[in-house]
Amino acid sequence: MPGEQDYYSLLGVSRDATPDELRSAYRKAAMKYHPDKNVSEGDTELFVQINKAYEILADPEKRAAYDAQLAEMAVEQAQFRCRVIQSRRTILELDEPQVHYILIDIEPRADIAEVRPPINLSIIIDRSTSMRGPRLDQVRAAAISILRSLQPSDSASIVAFSDRAEIIVSPDQARDMSVARARLSLLTAGGGTEIGQGLKAGLAELERNLARQGVNHLVLLTDGRTYGDEEECLAMASQAARQGITINGVGIGSDWSDRFLDELASRTGGNVVFLDSPTAITGLLRKLFDDLTKVVASRIQLAGQFAQQVDLRSAFKLLPEPMPVDDEFPANLGHLPRDGKIRVLLETVVHPLGDVEELTIGRFEILGDVLGPQAEEIRLPLHVRIPVSQEPDPDPPPDDILSALGAVALYRMQEKARHEAELGQAGQAARRLENLATQLLASGERELAKAALNEAERLVHSRRISAEGEKMLKYGTRALLLPAKAGPGS
């Protein structure tokens, strides 16, 4: 292996150069540095290197081996790495389907440079009538605090929307605190909720300042349902994801549509926070911004394919924030924090295998951009394999998987109960919530257990779950997925 230069750059060709391109590049270089002609010192060594390079690259077999070596080196030197934990060490040879779980950790290198990335941020605020009073006051205070901590390389805007959008603070105005303050005092409540309007205006501001060296981020704050433009919003979110913009949702109170906001955010690798009281708004926005200053890599994606015998049943991001992940690959996973990791849990169904000794579950790639002045696109290959055996793995599954699955089971029960309530199966939904409460109590979640019992009782009397209860149970059980909090189910 050459010290600094790889053979491709030595010959001045790209990594996918054809044999013809290689030959002509070699001829040119060899002619230039030929010992008969060379004058300057070191040219002979270079000539030897060039010959060696061509010898390797001209031979398809040697070239393939060399490429593999290069790829390995790239992985070793990458600024982040990934690790896979599987629920079992072997998979059973069975004539029926079986479930298999895979945990993927993406972590920055311990010695990664401490660089604060440029932040390209847009905060989109629902100014509908219901936001009047403390909710908007909190938003204003948070906005001022964030604008104050902007650095010259940052860009920030604040957009308010009702049935139309207004840029309250543009990126230029954001640099001048007195102007920004005056502009924010214009932020008053009134009108309906059309999220599409706000989203469009906010994304337009972000697009003007898109930066590969930095994070591109949109925060959407709402307390209501958007009317009739859901599809349009989701299409905008998909487009934003392709541009590398991540969307975070913040839902205040009980009247917003959690399913819509979840879908919107998950398409971009962002997450959703539920606030039952407006007093937490300032702190939350402040934290969102501080977290952005600690991002080391962004636009992290999980791409690739499962083997034919393997189906993906569900995907959950557990870290840095719990969130269901789109089961269509490439899946967007958002930002990688310097002091943490991204952890994804995949639930797969493995169908009968036939006679094989090893199953390649899938061939994936982790993609992402390392931020900062040395911005770099990284691709980590990730082949997940497992030996096939006739005996079950006698060892218990790893704790990380077990505790996460315990929490996922609780989250699913809540989803099922809600679904049953919507289908009019109130009795069944109530029973399920009672089961959920039992499991929650067993893991020490008294408050959530109480909420589940309250809703079970409500189901018996009024056949419905309250809008507030739905959100408390959903985001409450989702929060249990954070590994620090997740205890085994029983």
Add this chain to the structure above:
Amino acid sequence: MIECPTCKHQEFVGTMFCSECGARLVHVSPLPTMTIPRDHVNEVAMATKPAAPEGPELESGALLGLRVISSGEVISLLGRDNYTLGRSAEGQAVVPDVDLSPYDAYEQGVSRMHAELRVERDSVYVLDLESANGTLVNGKRLQAQKPHPVRHGDIIQLGRMRLQLISRVRN
């Protein structure tokens, strides 16, 4: 499949927590089906009502469907009031409306004309057509030729083949 010791819900091998009641399943033996003799149909006692079906949806317009438990595939039933269930074999004169042979019906002891599903006055019934290995609903064996009401989520077992009824028929 493995069975939850708490609520008797059936889950795929390898499942760690019951999707019905949240109980931990890690120590439930992962190899039960391989020990069931092939020529013997077990009557599985179901302690609770089976869960509502999950997974793929019915085709639009279909009111009835059957989910093949072993594979999760959904067979949509469209355009009739009654459907015969069974498997086809070469040279067979009468073929069933729903041919289960792609789902290993033969190996699982499904007869050529095994059972019939009927929709009558907003209710769905299943009827065993004097099959060799019998028909069970939620673990209970049916008398031959006697219609038995079934509802959304019920498990209909033909021989060893388990199907879950998906019904949008009001009852």
